[in-house]
Amino acid sequence: MARNFAAKLREKLASGALPNPSSLPTKYFVGRGTNGRCDGCEEFITPDQIESEINHGGRTLRFHARCLAEWHAISAESMYEVQAPVRGDAARQPFVDLVRDKLDSGLLPHDGATTLWAGIGSGRTCSLCEAPILITEMEYELEYDDGRRVILFHVSCHGLWEAERRRRGYAPPD
Ligand SMILES: [Zn+2]
Ligand SMILES: [Zn+2]
Secondary structure, eight states, X not given: OOHHHHHHHHXXXXXXXXXXXXGSOSOOEEEEOOSXXXXXXXXXXXXXXXXXXXXXXXXXXXXXXHHHHHHHHHHHGGGGXXXXXXXXXXXXXXXXXXXXXXXXXXXXXXXXXSEEEEEEOOSOBOTTTOXXXXXXXXXXXXXXXXXXXXXXXXXXXXXXXXXXXXXTTOOXXX
């Protein structure tokens, strides 16, 4: 996940070519790729890849699982700025504080996962907000190769965690 890609996503968000995901519903259609172009990286999403779709203003946005994660992570960056409670959305503010608390107390790791799996929600509990990840939602499963317990996230929760750990100087995933 190169720096160029992150820069491109930042541009798309700044220009309005992509909306801020926090302004959209959290329900995604999740399934196999249908060979449409990804609104993040602009590459095709092939049937061997997981695709998530969301309807926005009469248009369907589609993403690779990784690109969806990156879209959320980058747009969550502003949540951690000093002015965030004013500029950001109030609904997500408690989760910003929760990310900080869980990182500080070691309940969430600072380092990126060895493997990031994405799929349809399994009903298991999100490691950040502790609500179940529903079948209508994307679920991210983070695996570490040192035998740690897996971490599960909603896409928006993953984005908040990713933005804050990067802000603290930990590298984005490759
Ligand atoms: Zn993509
Ligand atoms: Zn969550």
